[in-house]
Amino acid sequence: VLCNEEGAHRVGARYLTAASGMTMHEVKADPKKAHILYEPVKKNIKLRDATGKDMAWVESVCKTYKPDIVVLDMGDKFARTGGFARQDEALKANAVYARMIAKQHGCAIFYMSQLSAEAEGKTTSVNQSMMEGSRTGKAAEADLMLLIGKAATVEGQDEDSPLRHVNIVKNKLNGWHGMVNCELDYLTARYSG
Numbered sequence: 001v002l003c004n005e006e007g008a009h010r011v012g013a014r015y016l017t018a019a020s021g022m023t024m025h026e027v028k029a030d031p032k033k034a035h036i037l038y039e040p041v042k043k044n045i046k047l048r049d050a051t052g053k054d055m056a057w058v059e060s061v062c063k064t065y066k067p068d069i070v071v072l073d074m075g076d077k078f079a080r081t082g083g084f085a086r087q088d089e090a091l092k093a094n095a096v097y098a099r100m101i102a103k104q105h106g107c108a109i110f111y112m113s114q115l116s117a118e119a120e121g122k123t124t125s126v127n128q129s130m131m132e133g134s135r136t137g138k139a140a141e142a143d144l145m146l147l148i149g150k151a152a153t154v155e156g157q158d159e160d161s162p163l164r165h166v167n168i169v170k171n172k173l174n175g176w177h178g179m180v181n182c183e184l185d186y187l188t189a190r191y192s193g
Contacts, residue, residue, distance in 0.1 A: 001071040002050040002058060004078065011073060012047050014189040023187040054080050055097040062105040072098065075111035095141035115147065145169040164191065 003011045017024060020037035027034040048061070055078045062070060072078060079094035081087060095111065102109040139145065147167040153160055162183040169177055182193030 001045065001047045001073060002053070002061065002078075003047060003073050004050040004053065005074045008047040008049045015041070015045055015047075017187070018189040021188055021190065050078070054078055055094060055101070058098070059101050059105075062101055062107060066105070067107050069108045069110065070102075071110045071112065073112045074114070076113050092141065099141050111142070115149075139169075143170070162186070166191075 001008075001011060001015070013024060016022075016027060016034065016038050019041040020027065020034045022030075022034050022037065046065070046067075050057070058070070058072065058078055061067075075098060076091055076094065078098075079090045081090040084090040084093065098109050098111050101107075145168075147169060149165040149167060151161055151163065162185065164182055164184045166180045166182060167178075168180065180193065182191045184191055
């Protein structure tokens, strides 16, 4: 997991809570139990700070460690914009590079990205055209996209609704496209449904 948006320790804490099913308060109260629950997963996860790194660095990580899965958290932040007339061209080139790395090194790459403000408060109509900083180039490089939507927060509402809408989009005409409704437990970083 290559982290360049949040600190690797924060991302690691979410992996710990998701794998153990425990909140951070529960982890602090019973670290031994958390360690036992996390141990089967921990040996397969390596977190690295990737702040300021680019896709060439990602490729060097793949050459060195030979991972089965690489999570780019956040994929767009590995892009270099120099030499491109527009940001969307740089993001497409970055996504093409990620795809090439996956093919050359035999690994799956999960390229995390944000949705744009256009997706705010939308549930059923979230689509790949709403990806931040992209026209269609970046989305065209993805084999599968999971676009997570949620209802807008209502004025006066104390808490956000845990209901999430996972819009599944394949970059092909064949294959299933649709939406799965689920709930997010933000304390454990788990989706259920």
